[in-house]
Structure formats: C-alpha cells, structure tokens
Amino acid sequence: MSTPEYTRILDEITAILERFINKPVAVTEQTELVNDLGLDSLLVMEILEEVEDTFDFSFPLNNLSEIRTVGDFALQVQKEIGG
Amino acid sequence: MGLFEKLESVAAARKGLEELGVDPFHVVNEEILSPTEARINGRKVLLAGTNNYLGLTFHPECIETACQALRSEGTGTTGSRMANGTYAGHNALERELAAFFGCSEAIVFSTGFVANLGVISALTGPGDVILIDGDCHASIYDGCRMSGADILRFRHNNPADLDKRLRRLGDRAQNALIIVEGIYSMLGDQAPLAEIVRIKEQYGALLMVDEAHSLGVLGQRGRGLAEAEGCLDKVDFIVGTFSKSLGTIGGFCVSNHPELDLVRYASRSYIFTASPSPATIASVRSALALLEAGTHLRDKLWDNARRLYSGLKQQGFELGPQPGPVVAVYTESSEQTLRCWAALLEQGIYVNLVLPPAAPDGKTLLRCSVSAAHTSEQIDRLLQGFAALTESTTQIPPT
Numbered sequence: 001m002s003t004p005e006y007t008r009i010l011d012e013i014t015a016i017l018e019r020f021i022n023k024p025v026a027v028t029e030q031t032e033l034v035n036d037l038g039l040d041s042l043l044v045m046e047i048l049e050e051v052e053d054t055f056d057f058s059f060p061l062n063n064l065s066e067i068r069t070v071g072d073f074a075l076q077v078q079k080e081i082g083g
Numbered sequence: 084m085g086l087f088e089k090l091e092s093v094a095a096a097r098k099g100l101e102e103l104g105v106d107p108f109h110v111v112n113e114e115i116l117s118p119t120e121a122r123i124n125g126r127k128v129l130l131a132g133t134n135n136y137l138g139l140t141f142h143p144e145c146i147e148t149a150c151q152a153l154r155s156e157g158t159g160t161t162g163s164r165m166a167n168g169t170y171a172g173h174n175a176l177e178r179e180l181a182a183f184f185g186c187s188e189a190i191v192f193s194t195g196f197v198a199n200l201g202v203i204s205a206l207t208g209p210g211d212v213i214l215i216d217g218d219c220h221a222s223i224y225d226g227c228r229m230s231g232a233d234i235l236r237f238r239h240n241n242p243a244d245l246d247k248r249l250r251r252l253g254d255r256a257q258n259a260l261i262i263v264e265g266i267y268s269m270l271g272d273q274a275p276l277a278e279i280v281r282i283k284e285q286y287g288a289l290l291m292v293d294e295a296h297s298l299g300v301l302g303q304r305g306r307g308l309a310e311a312e313g314c315l316d317k318v319d320f321i322v323g324t325f326s327k328s329l330g331t332i333g334g335f336c337v338s339n340h341p342e343l344d345l346v347r348y349a350s351r352s353y354i355f356t357a358s359p360s361p362a363t364i365a366s367v368r369s370a371l372a373l374l375e376a377g378t379h380l381r382d383k384l385w386d387n388a389r390r391l392y393s394g395l396k397q398q399g400f401e402l403g404p405q406p407g408p409v410v411a412v413y414t415e416s417s418e419q420t421l422r423c424w425a426a427l428l429e430q431g432i433y434v435n436l437v438l439p440p441a442a443p444d445g446k447t448l449l450r451c452s453v454s455a456a457h458t459s460e461q462i463d464r465l466l467q468g469f470a471a472l473t474e475s476t477t478q479i480p481p482t
Binding site: 058060062 | 217227228231233234235236238248251252439440444445
C-alpha cells in the first residue's frame with residue numbers, strides 16, 4: 001500500500017487538510033475526515049477542489065462515500081490518477 | 084445506529100428554533116388574499132418569497148380554464164402518463180411548449196423536480212459523465228445520483244473550471260452532459276451561458292439548462308436565459324417548471340433531439356407517478372398563452388426587481404451578484420438570519436429564510452422573490468421593512 005506515489009499523495013493531502021482546518025489536530029492516515037476533523041459537506045467540497053487542482057484530475061462525487069479516513073482519501077486519489 | 088437516531092440532529096436543530104421562538108419551516112398561509120398577500124398568524128402579510136414571478140396565480144383566465152377542466156374532466160387523472168393519465172390537454176400542452184421554444188420534442192412531467200430526475204436519469208447511466216455547476220438544485224443532484232453516471236462538480240459560474248474538467252476527461256468529454264441553470268434559485272445570478280455553450284461545442288459535449296427560475300423572466304419572448312443569450316438552438320435540453328412564472332405545478336423538458344421522446348419509456352419519474360390534473364394542465368396552457376401574449380408582465384417584474392435591488396443596495400446591504408427577480412440579502416449568522424426573518428414577519432413581511440446547506444458556500448440569506456403583481460407601494464414597504472432591520476442593534480448592520 002505504501003508506495004512512493006501513495007506516500008506523496010498522502011503528504012499532499014495532509015498538507016491541504018492542515019491548511020483548511022483551523023484547529024490543532026495531528027493528521028494521520030487513520031484520521032477520520034468527519035468524526036476527527038469535523039469537516040462539513042461544504043468544507044469537504046472546498047478541500048476536494050484543492051486536491052483536484054493539485055493533482056489535475058476530477059473526482060466523481062459518487063466515490064465520496066468510499067472515503068472515511070485520510071488514508072482512504074489518498075487511495076481514492078491514487079486510483080483516479082492511475083498512480 | 085438505529086433508524087430514528089439519524090433524526091436526533093434534526094430534533095436538536097428544531098429545538099433550537101423553538102427556543103428562539105421562531106419556526107420558519109411551518110408557516111401557514113391561513114388565507115390567500117392575492118398573489119402578493121396572505122393572512123399568517125391572523126395578520127395580513129406582504130408576500131415576498133413566493134417565486135410567483137408573473138403573479139399569475141389569480142389570473143381570471145387561468146382560474147376559468149382550470150374550473151372548466153375541473154368540471155368537464157374531473158379532479159385528477161388517477162394514473163401515469165404511460166397508462167391512463169394522458170389526456171388531450173397533456174398532449175396539447177406538449178405541442179404548445181415545443182412550439183414556444185421552437186423545438187421538435189416536449190415532455191410534460193408532474194413536477195419540475197421529477198422532470199430533472201426523469202430526464203437526467205434516463206439520458207445518462209453508469210460509465211457516462213455529468214458535469215454540474217456546484218450550485219445546481221437538489222433535483223439535479225438527485226437525478227445525477229439516480230443515473231449511476233460519474234458526477235463531476237465544477238465551480239459555480241466558472242467556465243474556466245468547466246473547461247479544465249472537460250480537458251481532463253479526454254475522449255469521454257464528447258459524451259458528457261453539462262448541466263447549468265438559467266437563474267440560480269438562491270442568489271439569483273445567471274449562468275454565463277454563451278461562454279458555456281462555446282466550451283461545450285469545443286469538446287462536443289451536450290448541454291442541459293434548467294430554466295426553472297428564468298422561464299417568463301428572461302428573453303424577448305420569456306423563454307429564459309438561452310433565448311436572452313441568443314443560444315436557444317445550441318442548448319440540447321431545456322428543463323423547467325410550471326410552479327413559478329406559470330403559477331401552477333408541473334415540469335417539462337424540450338429538445339430538438341428526437342431521442343427525447345424515448346425518455347418517456349425510460350424515465351421512472353414519468354412512468355411511476357400520476358400525471359398532472361386536468362385543471363393544472365388547463366391553467367398552465369392559459370398561463371403560457373399569457374406569457375406569449377406580450378412583455379408587460381415581464382417589464383413590470385423587472386421594474387420591481389430593479390427597484391428592490393437598488394433600494395437595498397442604497398441601504399448598504401450585501402446582495403446577490405446581479406439584479407433579478409430573486410434578490411438575496413446576505414446575513415452574518417444563522418441566529419441573526421432567524422431574528423431578522425422573524426422581525427420582518429412581525430412587520431407583516433414574508434421572505435424566505437435560507438440556511439446552510441441550502442445557501443451556497445455556507446452562507447445565510449434572506450431571500451426575496453419579486454412578482455409582477457407587486458405594486459410600487461409594496462416594494463417600498465419591503466424596503467422600509469429592511470431599513471427597520473438596520474435600525475435595530477440586534478439586526479443586520481449595513482456593509
């Protein structure tokens with residue numbers, strides 16, 4: 001699972017999340033976006049747009065339900081960009 | 084989690100409203116006095132949140148034709164368009180809508196919501212791609228979900244973002260469906276349609292425009308934003324509703340693609356619901372004829388819209404990006420919005436209360452909708468009502 005590509009994606013996503021959340025939370029692979037970071041649907045959309053632009057891809061909204069943790073997020077991005 | 088546990092957050096939110104002494108989601112119009120006035124809580128109230136843009140709900144011709152249909156055809160069709168629920172009036176309305184838009188095909192649905200569900204989910208399926216403006220209506224989101232297609236959301240009114248997402252799709256862009264709205268329901272802003280048409284043609288995609296809030300409002304003949312922007316023939320599908328400018332209920336889709344007629348056979352929301360009642364169809368046909376007859380209602384609507392927009396602007400309120408029949412007033416918080424909404428009702432003025440996620444970008448709004456039936460004095464009363472809010476320390480400070 002922890003390929004260099006996955007690690008790079010995870011690091012980028014972690015950096016983006018830290019920019020968006022205004023509270024001190026240590027973001028790890030296991031961090032849950034809703035339960036731990038308290039993200040609401042609007043913030044999720046803003047973060048998603050930032051991630052899409054960073055990796056130059058478009059993420060289907062249908063796949064959002066597959067994402068619970070930061071690690072899930074990185075895996076889904078990796079799947080979409082074919083990394 | 085138990086079935087009812089999911090409703091605990093709803094119960095908590097409702098309790099919060101009760102504690103504030105405000106319940107904007109259970110307003111009862113005890114008596115409808117006119118298109119612009121009703122009795123609420125025993126008091127006469129000026130209605131400025133109805134979407135009754137042309138004020139046709141009490142038009143004598145619409146009422147008379149509805150009454151005639153009620154007497155001659157009964158209270159309801161009791162069946163689907165695909166079964167026993169297509170009467171001569173339904174087909175006549177479809178022909179009239181097609182002629183009005185200059186299209187070969189038209190389908191009438193039972194509501195605007197199910198028109199979007201039915202058309203989007205029948206046109207697209209797994210493996211297809213739909214690109215929707217982020218501020219699109221819930222019925223568009225739900226139609227997309229029902230389809231099983233990949234749903235890509237582009238930034239609101241941002242053609243460059245749409246372009247970028249189409250580019251990323253490569254060959255798939257040629258089979259993509261783009262969906263935008265003529266006038267967005269919450270902020271009242273219009274889609275940059277000419278630019279979106281240019282992009283859709285560049286990539287060979289298809290374009291659907293929901294003219295729910297722009298039918299009867301925009302365009303020389305009231306056909307919506309596509310007409311106003313001179314690109315009616317470039318839009319593949321136009322969907323809309325009868326429940327705003329036309330003052331009744333129902334929905335439609337028109338197109339020059341002959342395949343639209345096949346949507347009837349593939350659309351669950353067309354097949355598995357009762358068709359609009361004869362009285363509804365009759366009043367829609369009368370309203371459509373009135374809309375076609377001239378521009379005086381549209382002209383009056385725009386006079387009122389500009390008067391309200393510029394008046395509120397002068398008072399210092401932060402408003403939606405452009406004047407129109409939907410005038411959105413930004414507020415600072417949910418609590419403040421609730422207090423202002425209640426204060427307006429106390430003054431005898433009803434507007435819409437919009438809280439997240441209904442409002443874009445997590446904003447809170449007091450949403451006014453203007454009608455051709457509003458008198459200049461009523462628009463002035465609205466302005467006075469908002470002015471009174473700025474005079475109270477608990478209400479909206481001007482920006």
